[in-house]
Amino acid sequence: MSANRGNTRTMLTLPEVCDELHVSRSTFYDWRQKGRAPRCIKLPNGDLRVRRSDLDHWLDAHEDAA
Numbered sequence: 001m002s003a004n005r006g007n008t009r010t011m012l013t014l015p016e017v018c019d020e021l022h023v024s025r026s027t028f029y030d031w032r033q034k035g036r037a038p039r040c041i042k043l044p045n046g047d048l049r050v051r052r053s054d055l056d057h058w059l060d061a062h063e064d065a066a
Contacts, residue, residue: 010052011041017050 012020017038018028031037038058041049 011049012052012055014048014050017055020055 014025014028018025021028023031028037032040038050039054041051043049
Protein backbone atom coordinates (compact mmCIF):
# COMPACT_ATOMS: atom_id res chain seq x y z
CA MET A 1 0.00 0.00 0.00
CA SER A 2 1.34 3.45 -0.90
CA ALA A 3 2.24 5.91 1.84
CA ASN A 4 0.53 8.66 -0.17
CA ARG A 5 -2.82 6.94 -0.31
CA GLY A 6 -5.49 9.28 1.00
CA ASN A 7 -3.26 12.29 0.31
CA THR A 8 -5.19 13.39 -2.79
CA ARG A 9 -6.82 16.32 -0.99
CA THR A 10 -3.44 17.67 0.03
CA MET A 11 -2.83 18.38 -3.67
CA LEU A 12 -4.70 21.46 -4.87
CA THR A 13 -5.58 22.23 -8.47
CA LEU A 14 -4.67 25.58 -9.94
CA PRO A 15 -8.30 26.82 -9.87
CA GLU A 16 -8.51 25.87 -6.17
CA VAL A 17 -5.30 27.76 -5.38
CA CYS A 18 -6.37 30.83 -7.37
CA ASP A 19 -9.77 30.80 -5.68
CA GLU A 20 -8.21 30.58 -2.23
CA LEU A 21 -5.76 33.40 -2.98
CA HIS A 22 -8.41 35.50 -4.77
CA VAL A 23 -6.20 35.96 -7.83
CA SER A 24 -6.72 35.25 -11.51
CA ARG A 25 -4.98 32.40 -13.28
CA SER A 26 -2.95 34.93 -15.28
CA THR A 27 -1.73 36.57 -12.04
CA PHE A 28 -0.69 33.17 -10.71
CA TYR A 29 1.22 32.40 -13.92
CA ASP A 30 2.88 35.82 -13.71
CA TRP A 31 3.99 35.08 -10.14
CA ARG A 32 5.20 31.66 -11.25
CA GLN A 33 7.25 33.14 -14.11
CA LYS A 34 8.84 35.63 -11.69
CA GLY A 35 9.57 32.91 -9.11
CA ARG A 36 7.09 34.37 -6.60
CA ALA A 37 4.44 31.63 -6.62
CA PRO A 38 4.24 28.68 -4.25
CA ARG A 39 6.05 25.53 -5.34
CA CYS A 40 4.15 23.64 -8.03
CA ILE A 41 4.16 20.10 -9.31
CA LYS A 42 3.77 19.75 -13.07
CA LEU A 43 1.93 16.59 -14.00
CA PRO A 44 2.74 14.64 -17.20
CA ASN A 45 -0.38 16.10 -18.85
CA GLY A 46 0.85 19.65 -18.12
CA ASP A 47 -1.58 20.39 -15.28
CA LEU A 48 -0.21 22.02 -12.15
CA ARG A 49 -0.81 20.96 -8.57
CA VAL A 50 0.22 22.66 -5.35
CA ARG A 51 0.70 20.72 -2.14
CA ARG A 52 -1.40 22.11 0.70
CA SER A 53 1.72 22.20 2.90
CA ASP A 54 3.65 24.20 0.26
CA LEU A 55 0.82 26.72 -0.04
CA ASP A 56 0.59 27.07 3.75
CA HIS A 57 4.37 27.61 4.04
CA TRP A 58 4.26 30.14 1.20
CA LEU A 59 1.42 32.03 2.90
CA ASP A 60 3.30 32.02 6.22
CA ALA A 61 6.39 33.41 4.52
CA HIS A 62 4.35 36.25 3.02
CA GLU A 63 2.54 37.18 6.20
CA ASP A 64 2.90 40.85 7.07
CA ALA A 65 3.82 41.48 10.67
CA ALA A 66 2.26 44.95 10.66
